[in-house]
Amino acid sequence: QPGKPQGFGSIGPDHTPLLALPGNPVSSYVSFELFVRPAIRAxxxxxxxxxxxxxxxxxxxxxxxxxxGRRQFLRGTYDEEAGTVTPVGGSGSHLIAALAQADAL
Structure with a gap:
């Protein structure tokens, strides 16, 4: 899980790529990291x-x-020295403040 709706297509005569993300800010961020960023880099x-x-x-x-049957992504903080990750901000996709605390998905 990140959220839905999301999609991919092309528009116009030159087939410009079009990527659609969810309206929820946290879902949009997670979808960007999982799908859009890799597509742009490719x-x-x-x-x-x-x-x-x-x-x-x-x-x-x-x-x-x-x-x-569903994979969910949570925000967390990673402690490299301890080799641990701690969830931050709860599991609600509306909790945008947790993005500022997180350095891991």
Whole structure:
């Protein structure tokens, strides 16, 4: 999960790419990072399409779950020294202030 609706198409005689993002600011940010940023980098011919990925241990007061068959992305802070990630701001996609605290998805 990020949110919906989102889409991709082209417009005009020169087939200019058109990317549509959700209206919710946090969902829009997550969708941009997962889909739009890699697409732009691919169109630019850059080799590294995605941001770096690291493995970390979850540091949370309770277990986190997602609905069956659905991947959800949460905002978090990564502690490189400890190798942990801590969720910030709760799971609501409307919680835009958590983006300022987060340095990880």
């Amino acid at each position: 169109l630019m011919g850059l080799p590294d399409l995605h941001r770096p990925t690291v493995r970390a241990v979850l540091s949370a007061d309770k277990a986190l779950t997602s609905p069956a």
